[in-house]
Amino acid sequence: MMSNDQRLVHMAGQILRNFAAQGREEAIAATAEHLTLFWAPRMKARAIAMLEEPGAELPEEVRAAFAALRHPA
Amino acid sequence: MTFTREKDFGTPEAMGAAVSLTIDGQEVSVPAGTSIMRAAAMVDTAIPKLCATDSLESFGSCRLCLVEVEGRSGYPASCTTPVAPGMAVRTQSDRLRKLRRGVMELYISDHPLDCLTCGANGDCELQDMAGAVGLRDVRFGYEGENHLEGCKDESNPYFTFDPTKCIVCSRCVRACDETQGTLALTVDGRGFASGISASQDESFLSSECVSCGACVQACPTSALIEKTVIEIGTPDRAVVTTCAYCGVGCTFRAEMRGEELVRMVPWKEGKANHGHSCVKGRFAWGYAQHRDRILNPMMRGSVDEPWREVSWEAAIARVASEFRRLQKEHGARAIGGITSSRCTNEETFLVQKLVRQGFGNNNVDTCARVCHSPTGYGLKTTFGTSAGTQDFDSVRHADVILVIGANPTDGHPVFASRMKKRLREGAKLIVVDPRRIDMVRSPHIEAAFHLPLRPGTNVAVLTAMAHVIVTEGLVNETYVRERCDTDAYAEWAEFVSEPARSPEAVEDLTGVPAADLRAAARLYATGGNAAIYYGLGVTEHSQGSSTVMAIANLAMATGNVGKDGVGVNPLRGQNNVQGACDMGSFPHELSGYRHVSDSAARSLFERDWGVSLDPEPGLRIPNMLDAATDGAFKGIFIQGEDILQSDPNTTHVAAGLAAMECVVVQDLFLNETANYAHVFLPGSTFLEKDGTFTNAERRIQRVRKVMEPKNGYADWEVVQLVAHAMGLDWNYTHPSQIMDEIARLTPTFAGVNYAVLDQRGSLQWPVNAAAPEGTPTMHIDHFVRGKGNFVVTDYVPTDERTGPRFPLLLTTGRILSQYNVGAQTRRTANVEWHEEDRLEIHPHDAENRGIRDGNWVSLRSRAGETTLRAKITDRVAPGVVYTTFHHPDTQANVITTDFSDWATNCPEYKVTAVQVMPSNGPSDWQRSYRAQAEASRRIEPAEPAE
Structure with a gap:
């Protein structure tokens, strides 16, 4: 079973794959928008925090989507 | 409300142009096609009858309803004779009286004369007709050959069949045929030897009878009668209310004697069910009085302690103080709540209000998360609103019906009967389902196509259908041009037209023969009005939302949205799952599907x-x-949900609950989730409170209190007590005030209030200034979002894969007699039909594993293991196994994984890679869970009052 961090990455990757037909950049933007609309602040905060963690295994597109998130209030 | 029977007009309503005639000298104007019997009833002239009732087509067998028509010879039966312009009818004359008495004499000469001790005394049409025709003696005597030695069939837990009371009027047979569509009953034998037979002269319980009770309701005597009427007596008052099972939303007359419920009788005026019901709604309400109900609040320090009964004040104070402590120590967002799709709109609204206003966050969710959340996402994205497009009556105008991922005869049986009626009239059926569900082939019904797809390939199948429609020029181009976003359409059409999306290209993947898929797509696109009905076999996948959007794409491309007989129709699981979603139960939406980031919407509430x-x-x-x-x-705070049993990956759910410091469960019973609770607040049943439910067709219907809450409070009152304890100034004295607030804050409910609901019976939202009488069909002139939005739905395989260790695919579902986690239905006699969950497995897979029918087998996935008994059947394809999740001893969700829909996190219940092997005992998990559950349900005896 996945850890909670792995689950966040997995979920983001799944969203990306479902937007992939739109093209890479569009898919990243659509994923970031989806996360903004539907992920709770602690999930978004964790996603942003993972960007700075050397051990975090983030696929390239997931990293780009997380990087497009704003820090929630 | 005092007790009066619903008026019976004798024959069904007709819809023709007005025809004028006279009945006993009285001028009458009725629609052409109306029977003389009905026309007479419309002016309160009751013509004697026995074989006629207005829920069934006229039959003309009893010959009691004879009348005289001026200028015509003989005495035609008024039930089978339609009115004609200028017709002059006499319903009473010496000759008619003699004829009718003669008929009654024959009936009564072969009928037990035990009226005073008969269960139907005072509620028997035969008795009434004997009085109506003035029967005073029986010239033939009572000693002749008769049927009075017949044996009573008491096999059905809910009703009896006494052939000695039967007059062979065929109303039961016709109800089973016309209303229910099961055709389980017949008249066996001929002439004097004729009698009612269930299936091949079997008992009712062992026959094909589905116990819907339509025959009992149709019976004019006590030949078929509810056991509760025999035990309690006839009712003395009736209250119209709405069923608490499934999203069909049948309305019933709860027929009462004092505070005791005698029987539930489907209400003829009910617009969702038109006087029909299923075994659950009509009969399975005994859980409301079950000894397992918890009627007093309880608390405990930790989950390994026994429960202690406490006062309401103590329990509520503990809830409030613990929640406030947790927020103080861990932040405002450290707590949340779950609303119930079994509770009313008003109660659901209050729970989300408690979370948003009282807890100060949006941590509120509902069981729709695990069923129809992809419907919300998918239909909002494509059409602009999160709901089905039609009313149930729409199916009467459908020419092609596509059922995908739904099993209506089991999950939504009353609507299935409507659908089957339309299919018997000639509509064509396409079934897309891994299992050969009953709709594929049943009496007088055969699907034109059954596409038995491999679980998890819905999107590939639907996109291949779209490929056929686009590449073969079957698109309704005028509709698309006028009603849809043409840029989005062009992009979608280009995508689906690619050779990789063709039926031939995906045949190996989906398991659906390309030729069948092409033919089904052509039928859907060209067969006239085409309607899609879908269920959880669509939504509970990693691509649930994509599948919903793929369905919407098909409907738009063929112009099948915005009129009668077409549409996209999600068959909602629980009674108020539509309402729970409407009321703002999702963590990202306020009531009426407005995102929490929408400052204009938020400021209304603020x-x-x-x-x-x-x-x-x-x-x-x-x-x-x-x-x-x-x-x-x-x-x-969890109201009326049992997430430990219903949600996927039970081990993970248990770990989450165990990690919390204050779990509050409000329910009728100590459910499985309560094993991890610290405070238990007893709930009330739908019979014990006022409110509204909203069914799958967006129909808002009243729930009316027929008895006082046995726990002391309706659920909305309990939430208000918690709110008060948390410092909120709520002052509701009746749920109607909560509905007024909902209407004030929710544009689609703006015109809803209890007065108008009581007046009109029900309303389908949107109800507002533009549609004060509601909206049966949505998107008529334009989509709610403006132009219909085609969405590219690429097939993305699930991450759940079969392999050597887990070579089979498990898919789960439910059956007719049980409901959801079974908390209600397991506490009724419905267990006679389904006392345990069984694993359906194909004969080849069973043989390979040395498994025989009825053997115990272990069912194992990457998430966990359980054991249950096998049922060998070719309903499932090789490589696929199926089970239900109604019993906690099985806990099918120990097996399901935490993979979920990409857009909504709706769990992927329908695809789990598993292995099945013979077993000789429960799994380790089952043993330890059973021990824990038993320990968790200990209740310390209450200390005597000082």
């Missing part, structure tokens, strides 16, 4: 509630459980 609302979405149920195991989510 002004009304006097607080600032969190603009960030809250945690979904699986996110709450993840956050709990992370130590960030500490307390939860």
Whole structure:
């Protein structure tokens, strides 16, 4: 079973794959928008925090989507 | 309300142009096609009858309803004779009286004369007709050959069949044929030897009878009668209310004697069910009085302690103080709540209000998370609103019916009967389902196509259908041009037209023969009005939302949205799952599907509630459980849901609940989730409170209190007590005031209030200034979002894969007699039809594993293992196994994984890679869970009052 961090990455990757037909950049933007609309602040905060963690295994597109998130209030 | 029977007009309503005639000298104007019997009833002239009732087509067998028609010879039966212009009818004359008495004499000469001790005494049409025709003696005597030695069939737990009371009027047979569509009953034998037979002269319980009770309701004597009427007596009052099972939303007359419910009789005026019901709604209400009900609040220090009964004050104070403590120590977002799709709109609204106003966050979710959340996402994205497009009556105008991922005869049986009626009239059926569900082939019904797809390939199948429609020029181009976003259409059409999306290209993947898929697509596109009905076999996948959008794409491309007989129709699982979603139960939406980040919508609520609302979405149920195991989510209020049994990956759910410091469960019973609860607040049943439910066709219907809450409070009152204890100034004295607030804050409910609901019976939202009488069909002139939005739905395989260790695919579902986690139905006689969950397995897979029918087998996935008994059947394809999730001893969700829909996190219940092997005992998990559950349900005896 996945850890909670792995689950966040997995979920983001799944969203990306479902937007992939739109093209890479569009898919990243659509994923970031989806996360903004539907992920709770602690999930978004964790996603942003993972960007700075050397051990975090983030696929390239997931990293780009997380990087497009704003820090929630 | 005092007790009066619903008026019976004798024959069904007709819809023709007006025809004028006279009945006993009285001028009458009725629609052409109306029978003389009905026309007479419309002016309160009751013509004697026995074989006629207005829920069934006229039959003309009893010969009691004879009349005289001026200028015509003989005495025609008024039930089978239609009115004609200028017709002059006499319903009473010496000759008619003699004829009718003669008929009655024959009936009564072969009928037990035990009226005073008969269960139907005072509620028997035969008795009434004997009086109506003035029967005073029986010239033939009672000693002749008769049927009075017949044996009573008491096999059905809910009703008896006494052939000695039967007059062979065929009303039961016709009800089973016309209303229910099961055709389980017949008249066996001829002439004097004729009698009613269930299936091949079997008992009712062992026959094909589905116990819907339509025959009992149709019976004019006590030949078929509810056991409760025999035990309690006839009712003395009736209250119209709405069923608490499934999203069909049948309305019933709860027929009462004092505070005791005698029987539930489907209400003829009910617009969702038109006087029909299923075994659950009509009969399975005994759970409301079951000894397992918890009627007093309880608390405990930790989950390994026994429960202690406490006062309401103590329990509510503990809830409030613990929640406030947790927020103080861990932050405002450390707690949340779950609303119930079994509770009323008003109660659901209050729970989300408690979370948003009282907890100060958006951590509220509902069981729709695990069923129809992809419907919300998919239909909002494509059409602009999160709901089905039609009313149920629409199916009467459908020419092609596509059922995908739904099993209506089991999950939505009353609507299935409507659908089957339309199919018997000639509509064509396409079934897309891994299992050969009953709709594929049943009496007088055969699907034109059954596409038995491999679980998890819905999107590939639907996109291949779209490929056929686009590449073969079957698109309704005028509709698309006028009603849809043409840029989005062009992009979608180009995508689906690619050779990789063709039926031939995906045949190996989906398992659906390309030729069948092409033919089914052509039928859907060209067969006339085409309607799609779908269920959880669509939504509970990693691509649930994509599948919903793929369905919407098909409907738009063929112009099948915005009129009668077509549409996209989600068959909602629980009674108020539509309402729970409408009421703002999702963590990202306020009532009426407005995002929490929408400052204009938020400010409406902020002004009304006097607080600032969190603009960030809250945690979904699986996110709450993840956050709990992370130590960030500490307390939860769960009303009327049993997430430990219903949600996927039970081990993970248990770990999440165990990590919380304050779990509050409000329910009728100590459910499985309550094993992890610290406070238990007893709930009330639908019979014990006022409110509204909203069914799958967006129909808002009243729930009316027929008895006082046995626990002391309706659920909305309990939530208000918690709100008060948390410092909120709520002052509701009746649920109607909550509905007024909902209407004030929710544009689609703007015109809804109890007065108009009582007046009109029901309303389908949107109800507002533009549609004061509601909206049976949506998107008529334009989509709610403006132009219909085609969405590219690429097939993305699930991450759940079969392999050598787990070579089979498990898919789950439910059956007719049980409901959801079974908390209600397991506490009724419905267990006679389904006392345990069984694993359906194909004969080849069973043989390969040395499994025989009825053997215990172990069912194992990457998530867990359980054991249950095998049922060998070719209903499932090789490589696929199927089970239900109604019994906690099985806990099918120990097996399901935490993979979920990409857009909504709706769990992927329908695809789990498993292995099945013979077994000789329960799994380790089952043993330990059973021990824990028993320990958790200990209740310390209450200390005597000082």
